[in-house]
Amino acid sequence: MTRRNGRFRAVLTVVAACGALAGTVLVGAAPASGATNGVRIAAGVRYTEMDIPAASGVAHAHVLTVDLRDPKVRVDLLYPGAVASRAPVSQLAAARGAVAGVNGDFFNITEEQHPGVVATGASVGPAIASGRTLKAAVPNGQRFGPALPPGTSTQDVLGVGVDRRARLDGLALDGYVRSYEGKWPLGGLNQYALPVGSIGAFTSDWGSVSRVRATCGTDTDRAAPCSTDTYEVTVRDGRVVSRSDAPGSGPIAAGTTVLVGREAGAQQLRKLSERLPVRVGHRLVAETSGIPYRFAVGGYPVLNAGLPLPGLDNRTAAVRTAVGVADGGRRLLLLALDGAPEYRTGLTIAEVASTMRQLGSDDAFSLDGGGSTTMVAEQPGTSAVSVVNHPSGGAERPVPNGIGVFSAP
Incomplete structure (x- = not known):
């Protein structure tokens, strides 16, 4: 050339x-x-x-x-x-x-192993834009792309902190669902794949694509079948407003969080009745630097x-x-x-x-x-x-x- x-x-x-x-x-x-x-x-x-x-x-x-x-x-x-x-x-x-x-980042580009399931196009790792947390990382076994080098994970990011310095780091999800029924950890935030037995939160940042893919595969096998034990709860303004036996699709309004559970996570969500007060919290925690990030990509x-x-x-x-x-x-x-x-x-x-x-x-x-x-x-x-x-x-x-x-x- x-x-x-x-x-x-x-x-x-x-x-x-x-x-x-x-x-x-x-x-x-x-x-x-x-x-x-x-x-x-x-x-x-x-x-x-x-x-x-x-x-x-x-x-x-x-x-x-x-x-x-x-x-x-x-x-x-x-x-x-x-x-x-x-x-x-x-x-x-x-x-x-x-x-x-x-x-x-690498992303969910195809779903040949799961007929009828829509490939979400969502990325593998954590993402932060202009200081706003968009998503957390899928389990290692659910990633698309070449094999990870030993000792690395889907939580690895390149980021630029509030100090304007670029660095490599890891970003782990720290989240919870709290109600009168108990307090449960979040296993995911706007992810195309949730850990087995977990609860994931989906916000308006997710988009309109179906959330079914989040309940397919396992932590070690991306091609494993979709879970048959799922449940979805919609929380708006701090209260449960709807429930469903299957993950849905469509846009999520501002101020609304859709909780998707699989296996043990689904069983926990079934305890949340209509109008029950529920609080959902989540953040990404830097594993090494302790510096808040303005930008991060997986x-x-x-x-x-x-x-x-x-x-x-x-x-x-x-x-x-x-x-x-x-x-x-x-x-x-x-x-x-x-x-x-x-x-x-x-x-x-x-x-x-x-x-x-x-x-x-x-x-x-x-x-x-x-x-x-x-x-x-x-x-x-x-x-x-x-x-x-x-x-x-x-x-x-x-x-x-x-x-x-x-x-x-």
């Missing part, structure tokens, strides 16, 4: 030996401290292209460097206005006025303190999206591989970790890849974003969320 529209291009060589990734060597014009010599998109935001000769062939990468030290710059979650909904990254970015962005870590996580796959190459954290959380590196036919072999996860390290990242996080991998950015002389890579499916895939980059004039 040649230089397009005057964009900067570098070469990043990934060296493999004995069937495993040995290291990386950066050559060409881009410095080892990061891809910072590219085209200026906006204040604090730069764009670079580079070739990456890897074990399966040459990959082509698009990199956004985001300087969070610049007070004009921020990142936030892009999403279509509902958890159970999807839209192309370019549409999500344009609707919010972002100057650039990439796709985000995925899984691949690099920690400059070292690749143990057990990263070094055999399966694919088109990937990843994000790196550098300079103590003050700089983000967003990477999207090109899905054009000549580059479609892509990188292994081990090669992604090494590439992000060579670009200057201390920590790195893998996002959804394959046909989802998309990067958008404003073009020189315009105020509109357009796709800068070639999606491997030939066109943008609608996705549930993404990372938006914003820069004030």
Whole structure:
């Protein structure tokens, strides 16, 4: 691929030996401290292209460097206005006025194992947008995407705290249902899959899609049958207003929470009678930092303190999206591989970790890849974003969320 529209291009060589990734060597014009010599998109935001000769062939990468030290710059979650909904990254970015962005978390893309059940399109992990908690994580065995590296979970996030520093963390759900009948823990918040025997809360952030999928599969087997023991209770203004033996669908009004139970959770919800006062509370708790987050998106870590996580796959190459954290959380590196036919072999996860390290990242996080991998950015002389890579499916895939980059004039 040649230089397009005057964009900067570098070469990043990934060296493999004995069937495993040995290291990386950066050559060409881009410095080892990061891809910072590219085209200026906006204040604090730069764009670079580079070739990456890897074990399966040459990959082509698009990199956004985001300087969070610049007070004009921020990142936030892009999403279509509902958890159970999807839209192309370019549409999500344009609707919010972002100057650039990439796709985000893995998601519930299909339901071939459950005939008649609608795929929700909801993401796997936790999500926070503009300080607002949207959802929590599904059980590990219910996730879509490649196998998780050892020691990681669906609760892992990349986030930016109220301190404007980016970091990798985990976000766990802390929630409850309280009534005269007792106090029970919440097992989910706006999730497409609930733990076996639990109660999940659905709010107006969920959207209109059926909630039946939340009662299908088990904590270890996504394809297991849907539960036959379910119950749903609608709570409005602190009181039970309706009950049902099966999860429903349709929009949820503001101030209303729909509780869905399966197995033991269903048995508990059956104790809640009409007009009974009920209180529902929920929050996401940071596992390591203790810092409140303004933005968070799910995925899984691949690099920690400059070292690749143990057990990263070094055999399966694919088109990937990843994000790196550098300079103590003050700089983000967003990477999207090109899905054009000549580059479609892509990188292994081990090669992604090494590439992000060579670009200057201390920590790195893998996002959804394959046909989802998309990067958008404003073009020189315009105020509109357009796709800068070639999606491997030939066109943008609608996705549930993404990372938006914003820069004030």
